Amino acid sequence: MPGKFTRNGLQRAALKWGHQLGDLLYPIARKTLPFRPKMWWIPRLPIWAHPRRAPHARAWTAPIPTPAADLLTSPGVTLLPEAQQQAYDEVPLHDFIRLHPEMRGENSPTGHMWISLLSTSPRVQGAARRRAQANLDPGATTVPARVTPAELTRAVKAEAARLGLGAVGVTAYDIKYNYAEYHGLAVGDTVIVGILEQNFDSTQMAPSLRAEKAALTAYAGLEDRMRLLADWIRAQGYDARAEGFVGESMVIPYAVQAGLGQLGLNGQLLTPHAGSRCRIEVMTTNAPLVHDAPIDFGIEGICDECQICVKRCPAGAIPATRKESRGVVKAKLNTKRCLPVMGKTAGCSVCMKTCPVQRFGLPAVLGEFERSGTILGKGSDDLEGFDWPLDGKHYGPGERPRLGPEVFATPGFEFDPDRKVPVGWVDKKDETTEALGY
Numbered sequence: 001m002p003g004k005f006t007r008n009g010l011q012r013a014a015l016k017w018g019h020q021l022g023d024l025l026y027p028i029a030r031k032t033l034p035f036r037p038k039m040w041w042i043p044r045l046p047i048w049a050h051p052r053r054a055p056h057a058r059a060w061t062a063p064i065p066t067p068a069a070d071l072l073t074s075p076g077v078t079l080l081p082e083a084q085q086q087a088y089d090e091v092p093l094h095d096f097i098r099l100h101p102e103m104r105g106e107n108s109p110t111g112h113m114w115i116s117l118l119s120t121s122p123r124v125q126g127a128a129r130r131r132a133q134a135n136l137d138p139g140a141t142t143v144p145a146r147v148t149p150a151e152l153t154r155a156v157k158a159e160a161a162r163l164g165l166g167a168v169g170v171t172a173y174d175i176k177y178n179y180a181e182y183h184g185l186a187v188g189d190t191v192i193v194g195i196l197e198q199n200f201d202s203t204q205m206a207p208s209l210r211a212e213k214a215a216l217t218a219y220a221g222l223e224d225r226m227r228l229l230a231d232w233i234r235a236q237g238y239d240a241r242a243e244g245f246v247g248e249s250m251v252i253p254y255a256v257q258a259g260l261g262q263l264g265l266n267g268q269l270l271t272p273h274a275g276s277r278c279r280i281e282v283m284t285t286n287a288p289l290v291h292d293a294p295i296d297f298g299i300e301g302i303c304d305e306c307q308i309c310v311k312r313c314p315a316g317a318i319p320a321t322r323k324e325s326r327g328v329v330k331a332k333l334n335t336k337r338c339l340p341v342m343g344k345t346a347g348c349s350v351c352m353k354t355c356p357v358q359r360f361g362l363p364a365v366l367g368e369f370e371r372s373g374t375i376l377g378k379g380s381d382d383l384e385g386f387d388w389p390l391d392g393k394h395y396g397p398g399e400r401p402r403l404g405p406e407v408f409a410t411p412g413f414e415f416d417p418d419r420k421v422p423v424g425w426v427d428k429k430d431e432t433t434e435a436l437g438y
């Protein structure tokens with residue numbers, strides 16, 4: 001049965017024409033995008049004036065049921081610590097945009113994201129600038145009160161909820177997750193992970209500029225809230241440094257370690273309340289907080305039964321099984337197939353749109369599985385259907401667009417998934433994301 005998130009024929013044609021117009025204007029538009037970081041001063045409407053973009057700034061409180069025993073695998077994700085360490089010693093991680101400058105919005109010949117980047121830049125760059133300024137002096141502003149770590153942790157989480165973060169978790173800093181360019185910038189050995197829920201309705205319209213703008217706007221909202229949380233921690237007498245949305249670290253491993261979700265087969269963090277329809281940022285702090293532990297929500301078990309994203313991904317980039325990669329047992333996305341498609345379809349996100357945990361939340365998915373042994377929404381056009389911007393057609397369950405070689409082989413696009421060292425690598429710790437202009 002068609003759901004309420006469907007387009008009619010005219011709207012699908014508009015999706016395709018808008019997409020083609022974006023292609024046509026791209027050579028002109030890319031010349032303006034280097035000015036994007038300077039757009040912070042452009043006045044913008046309050047967020048409530050953008051109901052289709054606004055994130056859901058609310059703390060998640062609904063209880064998560066215990067999964068059936070046959071859905072359990074391991075808390076968080078299966079790690080092989082020795083292999084993790086060896087991978088790090090041999091090839092440390094690098095900032096993605098440094099490693100792949102061809103993926104920057106203004107550089108990439110696949111860069112269809114320019115429209116959403118341009119229209120959200122005043123808000124996103126304003127938030128990035130405020131955070132960068134706060135980070136100039138991340139030091140404490142007062143003497144710490146005499147409270148126990150448990151009391152302080154409760155207070156931090158209460159403040160995060162007051163700010164509208166969906167969830168926060170606490171875990172240990174791990175240099176293996178910190179990109180080599182930013183080593184030495186952490187202000188403590190504890191990491192706070194913050195999550196903000198992205199606009200629900202717009203996400204169900206992915207792939208589209210509307211969905212992409214909702215994602216970028218959620219990042220701006222998250223960046224402001226993490227900065228305010230860092231300010232609050234400094235006012236309690238501790239150092240805190242928020243890393244921002246382009247990021248200095250791999251945020252998903254931290255979120256898994258902090259018990260905020262598990263990895264889906266689509267490679268994203270699936271939170272129990274909103275699946276992957278959320279944005280994640282981290283901060284480091286020296287506040288003595290109680291660390292959270294990874295949790296087995298039954299998500300890996302649900303993924304094994306579901307496999308919707310594996311079958312719906314237009315690029316065929318999502319594997320059906322997990323294997324070890326850099327000491328982590330996970331489904332490793334084929335980025336060489338995914339990234340060109342993302343670039344050409346406003347972020348794609350079919351794998352997010354069609355995920356039942358994103359759409360219905362884990363409690364409903366677990367409940368249906370317990371009742372009927374089936375995955376909620378699987379096989380329905382409402383969940384699995386999507387409109388494809390490249391041809392303006394609707395693809396229901398069992399159907400996928402045919403992508404020709406031109407989608408994956410754009411002239412001038414040199415994305416190399418095996419690249420280990422950034423192009424033009426320089427070892428300067430002061431080149432933070434702010435200096436890179438994000």
Ligand code: SF4
Pocket residue numbers: 266312313314315316317318333337338339341342347348349350351352
């Ligand atoms: S973003 Fe699109 S191409 Fe990439 S993995 Fe998801 S569905 Fe596939």
Ligand code: SF4
Pocket residue numbers: 264265266267270302303304306307308309310351354355356357
């Ligand atoms: S679509 Fe299904 S298999 Fe893919 S991440 Fe979501 S629950 Fe897991």
